[in-house]
Amino acid sequence: MPKHDVPPDITFLVCLWMEALVYGFFTAIFAGSLYVNLTLRRNQDFHSRMMFYVSILMFIIATLHVSMNCFRMVEAYVIHRDDPGGPVAWISALAPWHHVFKDTLYATQEMLGDAAAIYRTYVVWGRNWKAVVLPGALLTMSLISGYAVCGLYPSEKSSQTVFDPRLTHWITTFYSISVVQSGMTTSLMAFRIWQTDRRSAAYRTNKEGNLMPIFRILVESASIQFVVEVILLSLYCANFTAQYLLLEMVTPLVGITFGAITIRIALHQSKSFSSSRGPVSHVSEGPVATIGSIPMRPMPISISITKDVEAHGDGNLKDSPATDYSDMYHKRQKGSNSSDEEIATVH
DSSP, rough: OOOTTTOOHHHHHHHHHHHHHHHHHHHHHHHHHHIIIIIIOOOOHHHHHHHHHHHHHHHHHHHHHHHHHHHHHIIIIISSSTSTTTTHHHHOSSHHHHHHHHHHHHHHHHHHHHHHHHHHHHHHTSSOOGGGHHHHHHHHHHHHHHHHHHHHHHSEEEEEEEEHHHHHHHHHHHHHHHHHHHHHHHHHHHHHHHHHHHHGGGOSSSSSSSSHHHHHHHHHHHHHHHHHHHHHHHHHHHTOOOOOHHHHHHHHHHHHHHHHHHHHHHHHHEEEEEOOTTTTTTOOSSOEEEETTTTOOOOOOOOOOOOOOOEEEEEEEEOOOOOOOOHHHHHHHHHOOOHTTTTSBBB
């Protein structure tokens, strides 16, 4: 153990407290997600419903994970406290079923979050599979390395830890892919949203488009998970037992990142939509278009059509050709919509 590392007995206790704290935040986020999906966005298509079911699955996995850690702590510090090696020896064992199950839940949650991010990237890029070839390949490698570690646990001796040379290669690979995957998918989605906002700049009257707030929310929400995974990788590579403090937090944190993006943007769009409605505006009440699970606010548009009337010497009134601003508007919008349609789709 490195000189400045946290003692294992303290680490295992604190990591449960930290996971429970983050899980509490996740529970609040999940409750908000239920409200958004069941109240604000009732008219959902297949893709929106699928992402909603993913959020439910993430909450179930996080609940099982924190429950297993609670079970392990009670067993270690109460039931098996007088065993040889004490609580630390019991809870550090890699082979028991409860440890294998706990880490399998963690690996599944991590890969589920990566898969959801890849799918969102695929949709944001107009369902262009070329944009997700590399993230898809990384997801395959993540699946192999993550479950390979879980498969090696039962053959580990009781004296071995996660820093066993048989495991370090696979674990380092899994952590590294998680960091790269998180940064890559977030960057791809953010770039596409920024690019579309720039293209539509010539066709809007407001200074800042509707997509730039989405850009900021996406980056801010995803950066939390990214920073935690970078620190986790660094601690593991340095052989610090303190890596457990962050490892146990990741399972609920993946769900927080997934749900926070949806909720923050839904609330932002709902507020913007309410403030933009006026007596001369008309907004269609159809299904809400989204980016990924990101609801897009319909743009209220008011069109006025004027007609010039000329008076002639014979007293007759002759109409000059009407200026069809509606047709002009649709022609201008055609160029903007060609790029917006690629990302204004659900999930």
